[in-house]
Amino acid sequence: xxxxxxxxxxxxxxxxxxxxxxxxxxxxxxxxxxxxxxxxxxxxxxxxxxxxxxxxxxxxxxxxxxxxxxxxxxxxxxxxxxxxxxxxxxxxxxxxxxxxxxxxxxxxxxxxxxxxxxxxxxxxxxxxxxxxxxxxxxxxxxxxxxxxxxxxxxxxxxxxxxxxxxxxxxxxxxxxxxxxxxxxxxxxxxxxxxxxxxxxxxxxxxxxxxxxxxxxxxxxxxxxxxxxxxxxxxxxxxxxxxxxxxxxxxxxxxxxxxxxxxxxxxxxxxxxxxxxxxxxxxxxxxxxxxxxxxxxxxxxxxxxxxxxxxxxxxxxxxxxxxxx
Numbered sequence: 077x078x079x080x081x082x083x084x085x086x087x088x089x090x091x092x093x094x095x096x097x098x099x100x101x102x103x104x105x106x107x108x109x110x111x112x113x114x115x116x117x118x119x120x121x122x123x124x125x126x127x128x129x130x131x132x133x134x135x136x137x138x139x140x141x142x143x144x145x146x147x148x149x150x151x152x153x154x155x156x157x158x159x160x161x162x163x164x165x166x167x168x169x170x171x172x173x174x175x176x177x178x179x180x181x182x183x184x185x186x187x188x189x190x191x192x193x194x195x196x197x198x199x200x201x202x203x204x205x206x207x208x209x210x211x212x213x214x215x216x217x218x219x220x221x222x223x224x225x226x227x228x229x230x231x232x233x234x235x236x237x238x239x240x241x242x243x244x245x246x247x248x249x250x251x252x253x254x255x256x257x258x259x260x261x262x263x264x265x266x267x268x269x270x271x272x273x274x275x276x277x278x279x280x281x282x283x284x285x286x287x288x289x290x291x292x293x294x295x296x297x298x299x300x301x302x303x304x305x306x307x308x309x310x311x312x313x314x315x316x317x318x319x320x321x322x323x324x325x326x327x328x329x330x331x332x333x334x335x336x337x338x339x340x341x342x343x344x345x346x347x348x349x350x351x352x353x354x355x356x357x358x359x360x361x362x363x364x365x366x367x368x369x370x371x372x373x374x375x376x377x378x379x380x381x382x383x384x385x386x387x388x389x390x391x392x393x394x395x396x397x398x399x400x
């Protein structure tokens with residue numbers, strides 16, 4: 077690699093993991109890394125973990141390129157210009173109103189671009205992932221929560237405040253359970269990783285399911301493993317989540333005449349356990365866009381959960397390009 081090769085670092089700050097990716101000036105992904113974390117830890121501790129991971133990456137890149145900027149993708153409503161997190165339901169309350177961008181800039185000495193995590197994932201899918209080749213698609217991230225972003229006419233569509241595609245907070249259950257956003261019955265409350273885990277543990281506690289895994293170890297990943305091993309009840313949790321997801325996504329397809337849905341995030345690693353019911357429900361509810369009329373393509377992300385980190389790095393690189 078040319079010693080003067082520009083490099084951008086992207087961080088995706090999630091509820092259970094911090095993901096990092098580096099990209100070069102040509103948009104080529106150079107490296108990826110993940111550390112486990114816990115959304116319940118203090119903001120100071122989470123920031124410390126993030127700074128440590130970035131500094132480690134900067135040390136490894138020393139002599140091989142020039143770090144231009146850092147992208148930080150976070151779950152929630154952001155003020156991109158101020159680099160401030162206005163509201164997040166996936167992290168602790170102390171992150172609300174926190175100027176994470178300026179804080180990281182002060183720590184690391186590099187310009188930091190703050191992005192909503194789903195918008196960053198959409199950027200990643202559009203420019204480096206499964207969204208390439210589609211002009212109109214919705215990228216939905218199913219993880220601890222549910223996020224989304226739009227590409228329309230071949231361009232990422234951000235909306236009036238950079239928050240388009242927030243499908244996780246559309247209402248699917250009138251007067252359903254409370255969501256951390258303040259609404260009730262959001263898609264996120266019934267189809268996210270947390271919702272799948274909550275439903276599974278409730279079934280154990282009610283005595284209607286006896287999985288071959290201790291209740292404390294039931295996560296979307298272990299539940300998916302049980303489903304693949306033939307546990308029909310474990311499969312039902314993904315079928316139920318995928319069905320509700322498909323209903324919400326079908327509404328988006330009818331509203332925007334999308335040609336594709338890209339499904340990513342940690343829960344999407346369950347693959348067809350989740351994608352099959354999504355596809356079935358979209359077909360059932362979008363008869364106006366039947367296969368004979370073009371249909372809708374539903375694909376899994378090819379970025380293995382790194383779409384947000386890659387997208388935030390690409391966004392940061394583009395920021396330096398436009399400001400130079």
